[in-house]
Amino acid sequence: MALLEVRDLKVYYRTIWGLFRAVDGVSLNVGHKEVLGVAGESGCGKSTLVEGVLRLIKPPGFIAGGEVLFKGMDLLKLGDDELRKLRWKELSYIPQGSMNSLNPVLRVEEQVIDAIVEHGEYDEEEARALAREYLKRVGLPADVLRMFPHELSGGMKQRVIIAMAMILKPSLVVADEPVTALDVVSQRLVLQLLRELRDEYGASLIYVSHDLATHAELVDRMAVMYAGKVVEVGNVEEVFLEPLHPYVQLLIDSVPKPGKKVVKGIPGVAPSPLNWPPGCRFHPRCPKAMPICSQVEPELTDVGGGRAVACHLYGGAQ
Amino acid sequence: MSALLELRSVTKLYRVGRSLSLKPRYITAVKNVSFSIPGEKPAIVALVGESGSGKSTIARLVLGLVKPTSGEVLYRGKSVGTWLREDPTTFRREVQAVFQDPYSTYNPFYRVDRVLYLAVKKFKLASSREEAERLIREAMRALGLRPEDVLGRYPHQLSGGERQRLMLVRALLLKPRLLVADEPVSMIDASLRAIFLNGLLQLKEEQGLSSLYITHDLHTAYYVADKVVVLNAGRVVEEGPADAVFEQPLHPYTQLLLKSVPLPDPRERWREKLSFELEQLEKTRPEKGCPFQYRCSFAIERCKMEDPQLVNVGEERRVACFLYEK
Numbered sequence: 139m140a141l142l143e144v145r146d147l148k149v150y151y152r153t154i155w156g157l158f159r160a161v162d163g164v165s166l167n168v169g170h171k172e173v174l175g176v177a178g179e180s181g182c183g184k185s186t187l188v189e190g191v192l193r194l195i196k197p198p199g200f201i202a203g204g205e206v207l208f209k210g211m212d213l214l215k216l217g218d219d220e221l222r223k224l225r226w227k228e229l230s231y232i233p234q235g236s237m238n239s240l241n242p243v244l245r246v247e248e249q250v251i252d253a254i255v256e257h258g259e260y261d262e263e264e265a266r267a268l269a270r271e272y273l274k275r276v277g278l279p280a281d282v283l284r285m286f287p288h289e290l291s292g293g294m295k296q297r298v299i300i301a302m303a304m305i306l307k308p309s310l311v312v313a314d315e316p317v318t319a320l321d322v323v324s325q326r327l328v329l330q331l332l333r334e335l336r337d338e339y340g341a342s343l344i345y346v347s348h349d350l351a352t353h354a355e356l357v358d359r360m361a362v363m364y365a366g367k368v369v370e371v372g373n374v375e376e377v378f379l380e381p382l383h384p385y386v387q388l389l390i391d392s393v394p395k396p397g398k399k400v401v402k403g404i405p406g407v408a409p410s411p412l413n414w415p416p417g418c419r420f421h422p423r424c425p426k427a428m429p430i431c432s433q434v435e436p437e438l439t440d441v442g443g444g445r446a447v448a449c450h451l452y453g454g455a456q
Numbered sequence: 457m458s459a460l461l462e463l464r465s466v467t468k469l470y471r472v473g474r475s476l477s478l479k480p481r482y483i484t485a486v487k488n489v490s491f492s493i494p495g496e497k498p499a500i501v502a503l504v505g506e507s508g509s510g511k512s513t514i515a516r517l518v519l520g521l522v523k524p525t526s527g528e529v530l531y532r533g534k535s536v537g538t539w540l541r542e543d544p545t546t547f548r549r550e551v552q553a554v555f556q557d558p559y560s561t562y563n564p565f566y567r568v569d570r571v572l573y574l575a576v577k578k579f580k581l582a583s584s585r586e587e588a589e590r591l592i593r594e595a596m597r598a599l600g601l602r603p604e605d606v607l608g609r610y611p612h613q614l615s616g617g618e619r620q621r622l623m624l625v626r627a628l629l630l631k632p633r634l635l636v637a638d639e640p641v642s643m644i645d646a647s648l649r650a651i652f653l654n655g656l657l658q659l660k661e662e663q664g665l666s667s668l669y670i671t672h673d674l675h676t677a678y679y680v681a682d683k684v685v686v687l688n689a690g691r692v693v694e695e696g697p698a699d700a701v702f703e704q705p706l707h708p709y710t711q712l713l714l715k716s717v718p719l720p721d722p723r724e725r726w727r728e729k730l731s732f733e734l735e736q737l738e739k740t741r742p743e744k745g746c747p748f749q750y751r752c753s754f755a756i757e758r759c760k761m762e763d764p765q766l767v768n769v770g771e772e773r774r775v776a777c778f779l780y781e782k
Contacts, residue, residue, distance in 0.1 A: 174542060322674070322717050323730075330726075330730065354719065354721055375722045378722050383772075393646055394675040403646075403649065
């Protein structure tokens, strides 16, 4: 059984312009000790998806349907207290821009210790020892505990956050764009660390990023989202080397890499969640669009070998 | 013929700390930087480096938004300061800029057309509204934007990619000679990034526009640039033709950067683990010696004492590292 199973999750926002269907029916699995990448461009719903999975959606957003099964429990049906017990201990979340969420007037120590003590399992002394130990594991010396956030570089702050996320040994860590604002060298150090989370601590990881190259570096399987839906899922090597969905093909082709001298983008504009195009949501920009594409929405269909794609080219309509 | 743009030993200090203290403290944003964009034929020169390497300070120096503490920034053989005193209109028309944030460039209360019409009016490019509109439509089509999709819209109705391309349209209207693009694609999606970069290449080929392309993204630098200048802690550590620098980086810093860039190919993951001591990560600006000494695995005693100077190593290549000094 998968560690996490998301079934037909829908997260909508009520706005004065109408219903904003940010995540519109997403199904995904995350296995034990697996790194799942969620890729896609801005506005495709990747951050909303993980916030929905962790039940962090705030009004005017709401969960319009679906199930999130974590170790067999439906997170969407748990009471607030039960959910609170799971946070940090079972489910850790590294939100986007979280390195800037450290309180600037408190020393790192107080913030890390607070997070541990809050959980009620350790007293302050134990928490201090744990904090020291984990900072060392992420490659930071204990001195960092006595420092203020502004004394650390972006990469060092991000490592403090990762250390906090690891301390209570969660089985699932969700990291939303954890390396986006970092320089290449810090980026590499943080990606190495995320991989160790799985390799050494046996945690599963959901890695959300718009940067395809970092997915190629880190994840085992990846799901690519477009317009609130997953359009393709598969083993990372297969998705990169032989993408099936025309959007994924074009997206991978638009990333410059050494030795590739012609790179094309995808003309057109991503559609609005207020008004998704009928049929396949990619059809207005798709070079392979057929008449059926503007009428019938393709389902995410299993094409064997753990891969699924939502495209009429692969018989999605039946 | 003089170079289109030339920086001669440019240093820029910023004063930091309390303004009332008796001893002001300074940080060196840019130290003794020299490089040029040749004038003979259009070229794209990429300035690459990590955050804090002084990239944006150089952009501001070139645009005349800040003055160098010492050294000279020359545009077509004349210093930027002199240009701005004697003929600001010509300088402002010939040297255009595209900045990182495609959101803050536009006034949200006006339609996007306004930035284009204002440019036409300010620089007297057309004698009537009709002519202005014709010029604008032509420029948009040249860059693959459909005027009917964009004109008459408000900034929030356009994607980041469209807004950045509209800045290129504006540049195209004014027929500038030099475009200073400071991280123009770091905030736009991958699928639209390529379209912008192709626009930059197209302006070079068709309009003879040279660009100073400033970025931390080595892949895009390799894609568009003819020449690459690598900055570390405000200093040029390596310079050369883009292909040569990416295929055979000489400076240990360039090597580290290239080694750390993830490739969009899962078969080519990093094999060895990279690790640093905290001291190496924290101290990035040594008092003296090579700026890269703490993280460099080749560092010798001399690197802590002396500043390595840029030396010529082969055709059009320069590197500031004792490893290459004869």
